[in-house]
Amino acid sequence: MTTNAVVAFMDILGFREMIEKNKLDDISKLYDTKLTPKVESLNKIREVNEGFIDLLPEIHVLQVSDSIILWIPEISEYTILYLISSVRELMVNFLRRGVPLRGGISMGELSVKRHSDHVNVFGNALTQAYKIEKDQQWSGCTVDSQCVEYMNSMDESPLELALNQKLIAEYQVPKKHGKVEEQYVINWASDPSLINYRKQHFGMVFKMHKKRIDTWDVKVKLDNTIAFYKAMNKSK
Numbered sequence: 135m136t137t138n139a140v141v142a143f144m145d146i147l148g149f150r151e152m153i154e155k156n157k158l159d160d161i162s163k164l165y166d167t168k169l170t171p172k173v174e175s176l177n178k179i180r181e182v183n184e185g186f187i188d189l190l191p192e193i194h195v196l197q198v199s200d201s202i203i204l205w206i207p208e209i210s211e212y213t214i215l216y217l218i219s220s221v222r223e224l225m226v227n228f229l230r231r232g233v234p235l236r237g238g239i240s241m242g243e244l245s246v247k248r249h250s251d252h253v254n255v256f257g258n259a260l261t262q263a264y265k266i267e268k269d270q271q272w273s274g275c276t277v278d279s280q281c282v283e284y285m286n287s288m289d290e291s292p293l294e295l296a297l298n299q300k301l302i303a304e305y306q307v308p309k310k311h312g313k314v315e316e317q318y319v320i321n322w323a324s325d326p327s328l329i330n331y332r333k334q335h336f337g338m339v340f341k342m343h344k345k346r347i348d349t350w351d352v353k354v355k356l357d358n359t360i361a362f363y364k365a366m367n368k369s370k
Contacts, residue, residue, distance in 0.1 A: 136257070139244035140214050140281065141205040142221050143263035144237035146228075147273055147355065148345040149200030155344035164231075164343070172227040173197070176204075176220045191216055194246070196255055202235075203255060209241050211292040214281050218301050218320065221275055225322040232342025234273035234359065237320075238266025241281050271308040272358035275320040282318050293318075300324040303366060308358040323366035336360050 146152075152161060176193050191213050196203045204221065206213040217239060225235050242259035266276050285293040296302045303321040306314060322328075340347045340356050347356055 135247070136243060136245045137207045138209045138242065139205045139207045139257075139259055140209055140217050140239065140241045141203065141244060141257075141259040141263045142217055142237055142239045142275070143260060143267045144202040144204070144221070144224070144235045144275070145267055146200040146202075147234045147236055148340070148343075148352070151345045152343045161343075164233075168231045169228065169233060172224060172231075173202070176224065193217065193220055196253065203260065205244060205246075205255075205259070207244070207246070209284070211285050211288045214239075214241065214285055215292050215296060215301070218277065218296060222301055222320045222322050222325070225273075225275060225320060226325045226327060229273065229322070229339055230327065232339050234339060235275070236267055236270055236273055236355075237275035238263040238270075238278065239275060239281060239320075240266060240278035241284065269309050269311055271310055272355050272362060274305075274307070274359065274362060275322075276307050277302060277318045277320070279317070300366075305362060305365065308354075319362075321366055323363040328363075329367075331363065333360055336363070 173195055176195070191206045191208060193216075194205050194207070202224075204217065204224075206217055221237060221239065225237075228235050240259050240262035242257065242262065244255065244257035244259045247254040262278060266278060270276060282293060285291065285296070300321050302318050303324075304316045305319050307317045307319060336356060336359060337347060340352065346352060
């Protein structure tokens with residue numbers, strides 16, 4: 135089925151090293167006890183609030199190796215906001231468990247073909263979210279300008295709401311390519327559960343599960359992540 139959708143493509147940073155340096159059973163346990171429940175919890179609110187189940191969009195999830203794809207098969211200011219909020223929650227919960235994420239959010243056409251033994255997901259929305267994700271040098275998530283323009287076109291601007299609730303922020307995204315510019319990004323750094331984090335906490339997070347932080351590639355991502363956190367919490 136082809137539909138218009140808002141899509142997030144998320145990548146687990148350092149996943150290959152986690153696989154290479156840990157027993158597979160230990161990684162499976164991490165998923166079963168720490169990570170998968172956090173993904174599943176994104177739709178729990180629909181289950182515990184049955185009266186609102188028609189108002190709360192279902193978030194579809196496909197996870198393969200280090201990639202997590204989330205989508206809502208409807209484009210509206212509400213579905214964009216809902217996915218932004220959910221991605222923010224996921225980034226915070228994964229970070230606290232030593233699994234920093236990097237991602238992109240976009241919108242457009244998406245085809246989802248479900249078969250008896252597998253599912254195919256493809257389309258411009260997913261491709262664009264993937265391109266955005268891959269071009270960043272940090273643990274962060276950039277919101278595509280299409281989504282921003284759509285939200286900003288509404289009479290009661292959901293963009294202002296997202297900014298006021300600190301779900302997103304304008305920031306000069308550290309990229310691998312392209313021009314230097316401010317974009318709208320997920321503001322995971324303002325989550326209350328991270329209020330006491332300092333530079334050493336992020337070092338420990340990036341090192342968890344036997345990952346290295348003494349390579350230039352990882353150091354750049356770590357430093358850029360810390361810089362974003364400090365920018366969102368200027369008193370620290």
